[in-house]
Amino acid sequence: EAGVAQSPRYKIIEKRQSVAFWCNPISGHATLYWYQQILGQGPKLLIQFQNNGVVDDSQLPKDRFSAERLKGVDSTLKIQPAKLEDSAVYLCASSPNHAVAGRYEQYFGPGTRLTVT
Amino acid sequence: GNSVTQMEGPVTLSEEAFLTINCTYTATGYPSLFWYVQYPGEGLQLLLKATKADDKGSNKGFEATYRKETTSFHLEKGSVQVSDSAVYFCALLNQGGSEKLVFGKGTKLTVNP
Numbered sequence: 001e002a003g004v005a006q007s008p009r010y011k012i013i014e015k016r017q018s019v020a021f022w023c024n025p026i027s028g029h030a031t032l033y034w035y036q037q038i039l040g041q042g043p044k045l046l047i048q049f050q051n052n053g054v055v056d057d058s059q060l061p062k063d064r065f066s067a068e069r070l071k072g073v074d075s076t077l078k079i080q081p082a083k084l085e086d087s088a089v090y091l092c093a094s095s096p097n098h099a100v101a102g103r104y105e106q107y108f109g110p111g112t113r114l115t116v117t
Numbered sequence: 118g119n120s121v122t123q124m125e126g127p128v129t130l131s132e133e134a135f136l137t138i139n140c141t142y143t144a145t146g147y148p149s150l151f152w153y154v155q156y157p158g159e160g161l162q163l164l165l166k167a168t169k170a171d172d173k174g175s176n177k178g179f180e181a182t183y184r185k186e187t188t189s190f191h192l193e194k195g196s197v198q199v200s201d202s203a204v205y206f207c208a209l210l211n212q213g214g215s216e217k218l219v220f221g222k223g224t225k226l227t228v229n230p
Contacts, residue, residue, distance in 0.1 A: 042222050
């Protein structure tokens with residue numbers, strides 16, 4: 001079974017530029033998550049989709065970040081314009097359904113390392 | 118709010134040494150608890166989990182017991198190997214809320230031959 005795919009693996013941009021990340025979850029997984037992992041910290045949830053609907057985006061900086069999951073499969077996360085503090089690894093994860101009572105494992109992709117200069 | 122506190126790293130051990138990585142949590146209700154591992158250049162992988170008090174999660178020689186009275190979920194392994202070198206994250210998921218994982222900051226383990 002193929003895992004969660006992400007691209008690109010690395011991206012370097014200048015501040016105020018825009019960038020987009022792509023995620024392809026495991027086939028059949030209804031729930032998709034985007035996390036931000038700043039160096040030296042644990043991942044922080046940015047947004048959670050159930051199929052193509054948003055379940056939780058309370059920690060997404062909506063003035064500059066946006067995400068979509070068209071057709072309930074692939075997802076893109078965009079930053080526009082980027083700031084220096086956006087330098088981080090952006091992780092995508094998927095699970096068969098809501099992680100109710102820890103019943104469903106979240107499967108993580110390898111991440112995209114973003115450097116903003 | 119929900120939070121996880123892990124022991125500060127990095128941790129450096131010799132092969133076959135005993136490992137403990139401390140993890141304590143703060144949560145409303147009765148969370149599920151997890152340990153994730155991140156090997157160099159790879160994504161996070163679930164190592165083990167426990168969903169209720171006194172449960173013991175185990176995998177690949179690692180163990181952790183959900184202790185409600187001390188709000189802890191310490192990771193242990195009796196004899197570490199070089200291949201265990203990685204970053205370990207403790208995490209919780211609260212039932213009935215937005216069902217999002219809350220992670221600790223991670224502990225980097227290096228095992229020398």
